[in-house]
Amino acid sequence: MSVFEGVNWLQLLVTAIAMGCIYSLIATEYTLIYNATGLVNFAHESFIVLGAYIFAGTFERALQFPHWLAILLTLVSMAAFGVLVASTILNPLRNLQFVTYAMFGTMMLSRIIIEICRLSWGSLPFTVKGFLRESISIGSTVLSESYIYIIIISVIVITLLQLFFKFTKAGKAMICVSQNKDAAALMGINVTASINLTVAISSVICGIVGILCAPLYNVSSNMVTSAATKGFCAGVIGGFGSYPGAIIGGILIGLIEQFGIIFIPSVWKDALSFGLMIIFLLIRPGGIIKRKKA
Amino acid sequence: MAAMLELKNITKQFGGLTAVNDLSMTVMEHEIHALIGPNGAGKTTATNMIEGVFHPTSGQIFFKGHEITNLKTHEIARLGIGRTFQNIKLYDTMTALENVMVGGHQLTKLDLFPSIVNPKGLMDEEKMLKEKAEMLLDYVGLHNIKDEYVKNLPYGNRKVLEVARALMTDPELLLLDEPAAGLNPSERAEFVDLLMRIHSEGKTLFFIEHNMDVVMNVSHRITVVNFGAKIAEGTPQEIQTNPEVIKAYLGERYKVK
Amino acid sequence: MKKKTLFVLLLSAAIVVAYVLLFISANSYVQSVMNMLLYNIVLVLGLNFITGLTGQMNMATAGMMALGxxxxxxxxxxxxxxxxxxxxxxxxxxxxxxxxxGYPSLRLQGFFLSLTTIGFNEVVRITVNNLTDITGGATGFKDVKRLPFFFEFPNKNSYFYLNLIFTLIMIAIAVLVVNSKWGRAYKSIRDNWEAAEASGIDVAKLKIQAFTMAAIYSVVAGCMYAGYSQYLNPTAFATSYSQNYVAMLMVGGIGSVPGNILGAALVTVLPEVLRAFQNYYWVMFCTICLLMAIFVPDGLWSVLQKAVRFVKKKLGKGKEVA
Known part of the structure; x- marks a missing residue:
């Protein structure tokens, strides 16, 4: 019984769900690229870091814009960046002979972006003053403002994405492209443009994750290393290539690691999600939600 | 003559779809046997089951009297069934010679660790493989391009190279999936000539083909399938006069003149 | 084949001579870089079996090395x-x-396999970091006892030569495996595993075998590292190091031993040589790697080979050479 003493369940639950939402967003963001191009974007961590730096380093620290303008401009820049990367790098990579080459390519892309961040904004970690740093008290429970925002914004982003797929022409075209590029091209869909749009949306989500993570961690080049890898775990556990799977997997990992540290020392928190992913890959490689074959 | 390959009541279902339905047939030793039928009749599914790519839902397959129904592809290949593919499957990063030499991997004895401690033995095997592969390339008429990378070779050469690689495994039965597809008439004539030479060395040939000139001129026996089931079997003459085959597949052109 | 062997022998001899020369005027810094090069060569040769030849992405090299x-x-x-x-x-x-x-590699392909290996690498690093009683945790494992060779090696200078011998043995084994039926069989799995199966190659067995070779090479490199530096720290075995080894493999040339050595040498030595550019070196280097991944995916060695082939063809036109 003693392990449960002093555990504030509400606080733990909110933290778990908020972290779960971050993992879900990360899983969603690379699932988008995976479905559109067939590539797993190993550079996604650097996209998030870039988003955080553009927001915190340029628009907040250097230009001191109001938060809403900084966020807006960050997301616009990330979309432009996404189109640039898709057309110059991801498109040639997806046509290479072996998938190992493409993986290597995205790894190198990741390092380049991280290095550019370090060179442009310096290597010292910094914080964004006065951005989601308050906390709310409910009785004995102290909830950080940023966790609440993370949950609300994640729900909005994921809902908007689903609506986009369901009700817009471009969204439907993206689903066609992810299922069969040749058929999509024959139906008159511009596959390259559709991929560019997908990567742009993915980059915007990365930007949102970067902004949301800015108050949680100091802004630095390895701020989301562990979160980004756990995002991979979330996708695998939920079901690779499936959007509901990405969300379920993310929340599941958030819950397991937060409640797991009641029972095991917190230093093993990260090993827990990796172990879980390996077990899933071996026993049920399709994940919780198996993707329907097109 | 003994039976080389025997299919007994083979059925294959993919979910609710029956691709091959209760198919029985026998390929005799030293025979050229063709399997024909409309697209989607289950021909390639049948070959894939013979090669162990997937296993039948029910029924048995025998090769020279041994049951091979549930063996793995490489085990079946080692028993003496060589194969070529409908859409050529070569090793693009290797030269023509190396491609053929891969076919001989299973003929060698040394395992990995023994070959590290016994480099001499490994070199001897290498020499044996190389000589045999060069001989085969000579036999199929590709010796002049042995050092070319296969991705640079023209279609006709690639097709012949696949046959050489299959021969490298020392097969008794050669399975050819649409050997004449995509070849121009003169290439096709050369290819048929090659198949006849291979047959004259004592090999059994079993092939799927759509080109009726090749099928009727080359084969001893023909099996016709439609919707996964056998509808006729016999000599080319018998098949050409079979009304059901004409209706299902051949059409008016092959009606008796 | 004969020429290739001769060439590799010459190359190895050149490396040995270069080393001996370096050591006449050695300072400890140059020496530690050279030792790093030795175990990097061994790691890349190992990685070559599974990622270079068999085409299965392995991002657990550093983790396997750590275990060793x-x-x-x-x-x-x-x-x-x-x-x-x-x-x-x-x-x-x-x-x-x-x-x-190797077992997961039978069921998982491409990205899924690479995720498993990343997971493995992280689990190893976290474990080593936290089993403080056994491994020393983040403060590291000090005073590792060295391998004796008829006598105890008194210092790094002399121990270096033992590592050099290890490296040469590992190179010799790699040359033997890569340029024989094994190398071809591994490559056939990467190029077209269905055709490999139909040629009688046991793809499952060979995949596990290639993974095992990679693992043995990595643990040997781990022992070389432990014996030389006598100090182990978990930060030296992070997943980003596994990525570095993949970079060495890809830059130098997948599938060929001289290419592997070239890649290991370039990626190990260049940062030290280009100290002047230190701040911009890494971004320059990664950009070159990315451009190479897109335009020369087979690595530098393949470019050299192509050049040699081209020259030979030009020269061969005059004479009648097959």
């Missing part, structure tokens, strides 16, 4: 096992790791 280094250190330093026996035990461990990691 730490088990060697624990066996021979903590428990006082004879160092050479400890080395054998570590190689047996490599065999086990290779089999354990």
């Amino acid at each position: 280094a730490y088990s060697f250190a624990i066996a021979d330093t903590t428990y006082g096992v004879n160092p050479w026996l400890a080395l054998l035990m570590v190689m047996a461990l490599g065999l086990a790791i290779g089999r354990a990691l």
Whole structure:
């Protein structure tokens, strides 16, 4: 019984769900690229870091814009960046002979972006003053403002994405492209443009994750290393290539690691999600939600 | 003559779809046997089951009297069934010679660790493989391009190279999936000539083909399938006069003149 | 084949001579870089079997190396096992790791496999970091006992030569495997595994075998590292190092031993040579790697080979050479 003493369940639950939402967003963001191009974007961590730096380093620290303008401009820049990367790098990579080459390519892309961040904004970690740093008290429970925002914004982003797929022409075209590029091209869909749009949306989500993570961690080049890898775990556990799977997997990992540290020392928190992913890959490689074959 | 390959009541279902339905047939030793039928009749599914790519839902397959129904592809290949593919499957990063030499991997004895401690033995095997592969390339008429990378070779050469690689495994039965597809008439004539030479060395040939000139001129026996089931079997003459085959597949052109 | 062997022999001889020359005027810094090059060569040669030839992405090289280094250190330093026996035990461990990691490669392809190996690498690093009583945790494992070779090696300068011998042996084995039926069989799996199966190649067995080779090479490199530096720290085995080894493999040339050595040398030595550009070096280097991944995916060695082929063809036109 003693392990449960002093555990504030509400606080733990909110933290778990908020972290779960971050993992879900990360899983969603690379699932988008995976479905559109067939590539797993190993550079996604650097996209998030870039988003955080553009927001915190340029628009907040250097230009001191109001938060809403900084966020807006960050997301616009990330979309432009996404189109640039898709057309110059991801498109040639997806046509290479072996998938190992493409993986290597995205790894190198990741390092380049991280290095550019370090060179442009310096290597010292910094914080964004006065951005989601308050906390709310409910009785004995102290909830950080940023966790609440993370949950609300994640729900909005994921809902908007689903609506986009369901009700817009471009969204439907993206689903066609992810299922069969040749058929999509024959139906008159511009596959390259559709991929560019997908990567742009993915980059915007990365930007949102970067902004949301800015108050949680100091802004630095390895701020989301562990979160980004756990995002991979979330996708695998939920079901690779499936959007509901990405969300379920993310929340599941958030819950397991937060409640797991009641029972095991917190230093093993990260090993827990990796172990879980390996077990899933071996026993049920399709994940919780198996993707329907097109 | 003994039976080389025997299919007994083979059925294959993919979910609710029956691709091959209760198919029985026998390929005799030293025979050229063709399997024909409309697209989607289950021909390639049948070959894939013979090669162990997937296993039948029910029924048995025998090769020279041994049951091979549930063996793995490489085990079946080692028993003496060589194969070529409908859409050529070569090793693009290797030269023509190396491609053929891969076919001989299973003929060698040394395992990995023994070959590290016994480099001499490994070199001897290498020499044996190389000589045999060069001989085969000579036999199929590709010796002049042995050092070319296969991705640079023209279609006709690639097709012949696949046959050489299959021969490298020392097969008794050669399975050819649409050997004449995509070849121009003169290439096709050369290819048929090659198949006849291979047959004259004592090999059994079993092939799927759509080109009726090749099928009727080359084969001893023909099996016709439609919707996964056998509808006729016999000599080319018998098949050409079979009304059901004409209706299902051949059409008016092959009606008796 | 003969020419190739001769060439590799010459190359190895050149490396040996270069080393001896370097050591006449050695300072400890140059020496530590050269030692790093030695174990990097061994790691890349190992990675070549599974990622270069067989085409299965392995991002657990650093983790496998860590297991080798730490088990060697624990066996021979903590428990006082004879160092050479400890080395054998570590190689047996490599065999086990290779089999354990090779098994997923039968069911998983491409990205899924690479995720498993990343997961493995992280689990190893976290474990080593947190089993403080056994591994020393973040403060590191100090005073690893070295392998003796008829005598105890008194310092790094002399121990270096033992590592050099290890490297040459590993190069020789790699040359033998890569340029024989094994190399071709591994490549056939990468190029077209269905055709490989139809040629009678047991793809499952060979995949596990290639993983095992990679694991054994990595644990041996781990032992070389442990013996030379005598100090182990978990930060040296992060997943980003596994990525570095993949970079060495890709830059130099996948599938060929000289290419592997070239890649290991370039990626190890260049940052030290280009100290002047330090701040911009890494971004320059990664950009070159990315451009190479897109335009020269087979690596620098393939460019050299193509050039040689081209020249030969030009020269051969005059004479009648087959």
